[in-house]
Amino acid sequence: xxxxxxxxxxxxxxxxxxxxxxxxxxxxxxxxxxxxxxxxxxxxxxxxxxxxxxxxxxxxxxxxxxxxxxxxxxxxxxxxxxxxxxxxxxxxxxxxxxxxxxxxxxxxxxxxxxxxxxxxxxxxxxxxxxxxxxxxxxxxxxxxxxxxxxxxxxxxxxxxxxxxxxxxxxxxxxxxxxxxxxxxxxxxxxxxxxxxxxxxxxxxxxxxxxxxxxxxxxxxxxxxxxxxxxxxxxxxxxxxxxxxxxxxxxxxxxxxxxxxxxxxxxxxxxxxxxxxxxxxxxxxxxxxxxxxxxxxxxxxxxxxxxxxxxxxx
Amino acid sequence: xxxxxxxxxxxxxxxxxxxxxxxxxxxxxxxxxxxxxxxxxxxxxxxxxxxxxxxxxxxxxxxxxxxxxxxxxxxxxxxxxxxxxxxxxxxxxxxxxxxxxxxxxxxxxxxxxxxxxxxxxxxxxxxxxxxxxxxxxxxxxxxxxxxxxxxxxxxxxxxxxxxxxxxxxxxxxxxxxxxxxxxxxxxxxxxxxxxxxxxxxxxxxxxxxxxxxxxxxxxxxxxxxxxxxxxxxxxxxxxxxxxxxxxxxxxxxxxxxxxxxxxxxxxxxxxxxxxxxxxxxxxxxxxxxxxxxxxxxxx
Numbered sequence: 001x002x003x004x005x006x007x008x009x010x011x012x013x014x015x016x017x018x019x020x021x022x023x024x025x026x027x028x029x030x031x032x033x034x035x036x037x038x039x040x041x042x043x044x045x046x047x048x049x050x051x052x053x054x055x056x057x058x059x060x061x062x063x064x065x066x067x068x069x070x071x072x073x074x075x076x077x078x079x080x081x082x083x084x085x086x087x088x089x090x091x092x093x094x095x096x097x098x099x100x101x102x103x104x105x106x107x108x109x110x111x112x113x114x115x116x117x118x119x120x121x122x123x124x125x126x127x128x129x130x131x132x133x134x135x136x137x138x139x140x141x142x143x144x145x146x147x148x149x150x151x152x153x154x155x156x157x158x159x160x161x162x163x164x165x166x167x168x169x170x171x172x173x174x175x176x177x178x179x180x181x182x183x184x185x186x187x188x189x190x191x192x193x194x195x196x197x198x199x200x201x202x203x204x205x206x207x208x209x210x211x212x213x214x215x216x217x218x219x220x221x222x223x224x225x226x227x228x229x230x231x232x233x234x235x236x237x238x239x240x241x242x243x244x245x246x247x248x249x250x251x252x253x254x255x256x257x258x259x260x261x262x263x264x265x266x267x268x269x270x271x272x273x274x275x276x277x278x279x280x281x282x283x284x285x286x287x288x289x290x291x292x293x294x295x296x297x298x299x300x301x302x303x304x305x306x307x308x309x310x311x312x313x
Numbered sequence: 314x315x316x317x318x319x320x321x322x323x324x325x326x327x328x329x330x331x332x333x334x335x336x337x338x339x340x341x342x343x344x345x346x347x348x349x350x351x352x353x354x355x356x357x358x359x360x361x362x363x364x365x366x367x368x369x370x371x372x373x374x375x376x377x378x379x380x381x382x383x384x385x386x387x388x389x390x391x392x393x394x395x396x397x398x399x400x401x402x403x404x405x406x407x408x409x410x411x412x413x414x415x416x417x418x419x420x421x422x423x424x425x426x427x428x429x430x431x432x433x434x435x436x437x438x439x440x441x442x443x444x445x446x447x448x449x450x451x452x453x454x455x456x457x458x459x460x461x462x463x464x465x466x467x468x469x470x471x472x473x474x475x476x477x478x479x480x481x482x483x484x485x486x487x488x489x490x491x492x493x494x495x496x497x498x499x500x501x502x503x504x505x506x507x508x509x510x511x512x513x514x515x516x517x518x519x520x521x522x523x524x525x526x527x528x529x530x531x532x533x534x535x536x537x538x539x540x541x542x543x544x545x546x547x548x549x550x551x552x553x554x555x556x557x558x559x560x561x562x563x564x565x566x567x568x569x570x571x572x573x574x575x576x577x578x579x580x581x582x583x584x585x586x587x588x589x590x591x592x593x594x595x596x597x598x599x600x601x602x603x604x605x606x607x608x609x610x611x612x
Contacts, residue, residue, distance in 0.1 A: 060420075109604050112416050113600070116552060117597070117600045119553075120553050120597060120600070121593075123553075124594065130589070131589055132586075236545075237545075238545060241424045244421060245421060248421065280428040280429075280432045281429055281431075281432035284425040284426065285429065287424070287428070288426070291421060295418075
């Protein structure tokens with residue numbers, strides 16, 4: 001599908017990728033780590049936005065898939081004697097499967113009820129992980145996951161994260177621009193009409209939920225690569241709401257919005273936590289301001305600003 | 314007695330009592346949440362924070378009055394009132410502008426508020442664990458059914474619960490504000506059209522709901538260590554209870570709390586390690602068969 005919009009943006013995408021590729025050459029180890037965290041958090045938020053912004057499904061507890069991806073990868077590497085690379089397949093696939101199962105259970109319910117049932121199922125997964133000391137390490141989580149040599153260095157982890165994130169983002173972008181993506185957005189805007197013209201609404205949403213779960217899991221696997229740890233807070237419901245805030249902050253109707261939102265939140269958290277212990281307070285205030293003054297997010301605001309200027313000039 | 318309960322072991326009976334006293338706390342908090350959901354249509358995530366603030370205020374008040382019996386009774390009266398004042402300020406400064414907003418936005422906004430409240434508590438009371446002493450009247454244990462000890466304070470909770478339920482029933486069915494708020498839950502424009510100041514009705518309902526959260530916090534304080542983060546688990550439980558019972562239905566909140574409290578306490582007997590899992594499973598099962606909750610929702 002030829003997209004005139006993409007053609008205009010392609011040089012920018014390539015430029016951004018080159019900058020990201022060269023980043024480790026002139027940044028400290030810590031900042032490389034931070035960049036990797038932003039990338040994978042952004043991927044997680046983008047995968048959430050795939051169902052939330054484009055699909056209009058109230059996926060309130062997306063962090064579950066992030067957590068399952070991470071635990072799936074870590075447990076596969078530690079508990080099985082198989083190649084560690086297999087872990088990076090098992091984690092996301094497990095997250096996709098759980099996304100599908102939770103989707104099947106919740107899909108019959110409408111908006112808010114869907115969200116709440118999803119939260120309760122997600123909390124169920126969290127409770128199991130939290131309590132299953134012998135398998136998941138309980139509330140301590142798992143530390144020091146051994147990785148293949150090539151990605152165990154900070155730069156190796158960064159390049160692995162960058163590659164996987166870029167590929168995942170590309171796949172997600174293509175899916176949104178595909179007929180499937182159009183159907184999904186049609187369902188969001190008018191489910192009744194979509195049903196009438198022969199779209200299988202529930203099936204399309206279910207596929208979207210599975211895909212979102214899968215890519216949430218990919219982000220979780222990447223966290224294992226970058227941080228070497230997994231812990232149950234990765235799938236606590238507060239993180240899910242933070243992910244929604246990232247989508248909102250960046251703008252849910254633009255593809256890169258969640259990535260931008262994730263970048264802002266992660267950077268702020270890193271710097272503000274260095275200055276004060278009251279990071280949650282600051283985050284809360286930012287969230288309130290965004291909801292009141294930037295309902296279309298940062299990118300939505302910029303977009304409108306640029307268009308207004310273009311029209312004026 | 315022996316013959317009736319002969320087939321149930323004393324262990325199960327005492328676990329049921331533990332579950333019921335937990336139910337009381339859950340009911341008090343979630344009925345407040347349900348009231349706000351039903352009338353104001355706000356999924357208030359900050360409700361858990363008010364519960365936590367209630368517990369911390371109970372700590373402060375009971376210490377101001379020397380920590381004994383007097384301290385507890387004063388806390389029981391003053392701390393919910395303190396929470397009511399906080400919620401009044403929040404309602405007039407923020408919530409009253411939000412009643413027409415989308416649910417997702419409200420959820421996020423109240424989540425933001427809960428973060429702010431959480432850090433305010435951290436600023437005021439610090440991050441240490443606090444404990445509120447059990448008043449001396451309720452200290453000690455009673456030996457039940459063949460010698461299993463059961464704390465007297467839990468019996469006190471078992472008495473408080475039905476009292477609150479009856480008061481709530483009287484409030485919603487016998488008072489003017491209760492009737493108006495039930496009408497406003499069904500059709501707020503019509504209520505406004507007949508000349509009632511809906512804004513103040515909403516404010517009152519909001520404050521009553523939050524007062525219940527505060528009361529729950531005070532009542533739970535002597536049984537747990539009062540600490541940051543106690544809002545996060547509770548608000549999730551309260552939401553699930555309200556969803557399970559039927560949005561906005563106070564009796565649904567009671568039923569939901571019963572299911573939640575009992576599955577939790579009995580689940581521990583069945584499978585000690587995963588007792589925490591059973592209430593969530595119960596919610597899933599209920600919603601699978603009754604997608605909009607057990608009792609009629611006001612939505």
